[in-house]
Amino acid sequence: MERIPILKLGDCLIVSIQVDMHDRLAMTLQEDLTNRIADSRAKGVLIDISALALVDSFIGRMLANIASMAKVLDATTVVVGMQPAVAITLVELGLSLPGVKTALNVERGMDLIRASAQASVVTDEPAQR
Amino acid sequence: MSTKKRSRLTEVIAKHEAAILSTWVERQLAAGSLRRDLMNDVELREDSRRFLTAFAGAIAASPDAPDSGSPAWSETRDVLAEISRSRSRQGFSPTETAMFVMSLKESLFEKLREALGSDPQAFAEEIWSVSLVLDRLGLFVTEVHQKTREEIIDRQQREMLELSTPVVQLWEGVVALPLIGTLDSARTQVVMETLLQRIVETSASLAIIDITGVPTVDTLVAQHLLKTVAAARLMGTECIISGIRPQIAQTVVHLGVDLQDVITKSTLESAFAIALQRLGLTIVRRSAAG
Amino acid sequence: MSPLNGNSRLVRSSEDVVSARQLVREYAISAGFSLVDQTKILTAVSELARNTVIYGGGGTMTVEALNQSMRRGVRVVFEDHGPGIADIGEALRDGFTTGNGLGLGLGGAKRLSNEFDIQSEPGKGTRITITRWK
Numbered sequence: 001m002e003r004i005p006i007l008k009l010g011d012c013l014i015v016s017i018q019v020d021m022h023d024r025l026a027m028t029l030q031e032d033l034t035n036r037i038a039d040s041r042a043k044g045v046l047i048d049i050s051a052l053a054l055v056d057s058f059i060g061r062m063l064a065n066i067a068s069m070a071k072v073l074d075a076t077t078v079v080v081g082m083q084p085a086v087a088i089t090l091v092e093l094g095l096s097l098p099g100v101k102t103a104l105n106v107e108r109g110m111d112l113i114r115a116s117a118q119a120s121v122v123t124d125e126p127a128q129r
Numbered sequence: 130m131s132t133k134k135r136s137r138l139t140e141v142i143a144k145h146e147a148a149i150l151s152t153w154v155e156r157q158l159a160a161g162s163l164r165r166d167l168m169n170d171v172e173l174r175e176d177s178r179r180f181l182t183a184f185a186g187a188i189a190a191s192p193d194a195p196d197s198g199s200p201a202w203s204e205t206r207d208v209l210a211e212i213s214r215s216r217s218r219q220g221f222s223p224t225e226t227a228m229f230v231m232s233l234k235e236s237l238f239e240k241l242r243e244a245l246g247s248d249p250q251a252f253a254e255e256i257w258s259v260s261l262v263l264d265r266l267g268l269f270v271t272e273v274h275q276k277t278r279e280e281i282i283d284r285q286q287r288e289m290l291e292l293s294t295p296v297v298q299l300w301e302g303v304v305a306l307p308l309i310g311t312l313d314s315a316r317t318q319v320v321m322e323t324l325l326q327r328i329v330e331t332s333a334s335l336a337i338i339d340i341t342g343v344p345t346v347d348t349l350v351a352q353h354l355l356k357t358v359a360a361a362r363l364m365g366t367e368c369i370i371s372g373i374r375p376q377i378a379q380t381v382v383h384l385g386v387d388l389q390d391v392i393t394k395s396t397l398e399s400a401f402a403i404a405l406q407r408l409g410l411t412i413v414r415r416s417a418a419g
Numbered sequence: 420m421s422p423l424n425g426n427s428r429l430v431r432s433s434e435d436v437v438s439a440r441q442l443v444r445e446y447a448i449s450a451g452f453s454l455v456d457q458t459k460i461l462t463a464v465s466e467l468a469r470n471t472v473i474y475g476g477g478g479t480m481t482v483e484a485l486n487q488s489m490r491r492g493v494r495v496v497f498e499d500h501g502p503g504i505a506d507i508g509e510a511l512r513d514g515f516t517t518g519n520g521l522g523l524g525l526g527g528a529k530r531l532s533n534e535f536d537i538q539s540e541p542g543k544g545t546r547i548t549i550t551r552w553k
Binding site for chain 1: 459461465530531
């Protein structure tokens with residue numbers, strides 16, 4: 001059964017969605033992620049959607065669900081890399097992503113996770129400006 | 130009875146295609162509507178030959194009255210569309226382009242008269258149906274010509290809009306979009322897309338949209354601006370709208386536009402100050418020497 | 420029942436929703452849609468295709484390229500013989516508030532399209548037509 005790979009980097013889980021997901025695959029991801037967060041006591045979840053040319057209400061709900069479940073498990077979720085066309089369409093669609101933090105790229109996303117985390121995350125390199 | 134007449138037209142064209150092509154090209158070269166500055170004889174001959182071949186084929190394939198809208202005519206229409214588009218781009222006028230088709234009539238009528246002169250009834254009917262078909266093709270040519278012109282204008286407009294929508298990077302992580310002039314729906318769309326694209330390119334976590342140079346803001350424009358802010362936020366970038374003059378502030382309140390939690394500032398300067406603050410940066414004056 | 424020819428697809432499973440999007444993408448690109456317009460129509464298609472699978476019990480999608488002298492566009496029709504929608508006005512309105520289930524799909528698809536037409540009869544089925552112009 002196909003699955004989207006979940007990587008672990010320190011206290012963070014990183015998911016990069018590269019395929020045109022069908023609904024079942026999205027549901028599997030949601031389940032897998034929730035399990036992994038619980039198992040690994042991750043502090044942050046970073047979901048890279050820079051390769052997604054389309055985010056509809058189903059994917060949107062999936063992202064919001066992941067964020068709420070992660071929150072219950074004391075982890076911050078950040079979605080990164082949303083394409084402009086997708087953002088414009090979501091606004092038109094009337095879909096906001098409640099509880100989902102967003103950032104332009106992985107680097108900024110990790111900054112956000114670090115900022116929200118109670119404990120230190122990843123390495124002990126201070127954020128460079 | 131009618132199929133017999135149809136095949137006559139096909140016959141005439143088949144027998145005299147070369148002659149028809151030749152007199153038609155001569156006519157075009159002699160006519161005032163040929164733009165010799167835009168097209169040479171060789172091209173003209175080639176265009177004419179292609180069209181006539183397709184036209185002859187379509188006439189032969191059409192069972193009864195030649196209907197230029199039917200599938201048998203699609204190749205002819207394609208050839209014409211290509212020629213018309215090319216002429217439009219080159220700068221020919223719609224009339225000049227339509228004359229390409231219209232002038233074929235004379236050459237065709239000539240040959241038809243030679244072949245059917247003795248049968249005025251048949252001659253009249255052939256003339257009639259050929260006229261109908263060529264007239265419609267002439268109109269088709271004009272429509273394609275128009276549409277091509279419109280596409281060119283649209284593209285130029287868009288390019289102008291993009292040029293007049295400069296998104297400047299004020300500092301690492303901060304971009305500013307100074308809008309100047311009236312904002313209409315089309316322009317605001319382009320503006321929105323350009324800004325978001327630049328935000329991605331510069332990885333700007335803050336964008337300042339300055340509307341000092343925008344005289345009026347109506348509900349539609351306000352909504353577009355809010356949509357832009359919402360889209361940027363979804364991507365992870367905060368927007369600040371600056372340059373809000375008292376009149377605009379009044380209009381916005383009067384129209385009941387909900388600015389929600391969008392930060393607004395009256396000047397670009399104050400917006401920039403907020404941006405720096407957000408980024409954790411301060412500007413410090415160097416102590417004077419001596 | 421619409422005939423299944425080159426521009427029709429059965430929409431019965433979640434994989435079908437993906438291939439429905441891919442088919443319409445080809446049409447949108449051929450019509451010269453900008454990236455934003457492509458995204459809008461594909462998102463609308465995704466919503467409606469999903470509704471057809473989940474609420475319509477499966478159905479068909481038919482795409483058509485519109486080539487008028489003055490403009491080009493893409494038209495997509497979703498048809499199912501499912502339970503139908505009792506109160507269309509309600510279903511469309513929900514999209515603005517709840518963000519869940521059927522409502523957002525319909526209202527959203529409408530907002531993302533230039534033209535939107537819906538015909539539905541409880542017990543008979545539903546037919547939704549959306550059009551987007553370049």
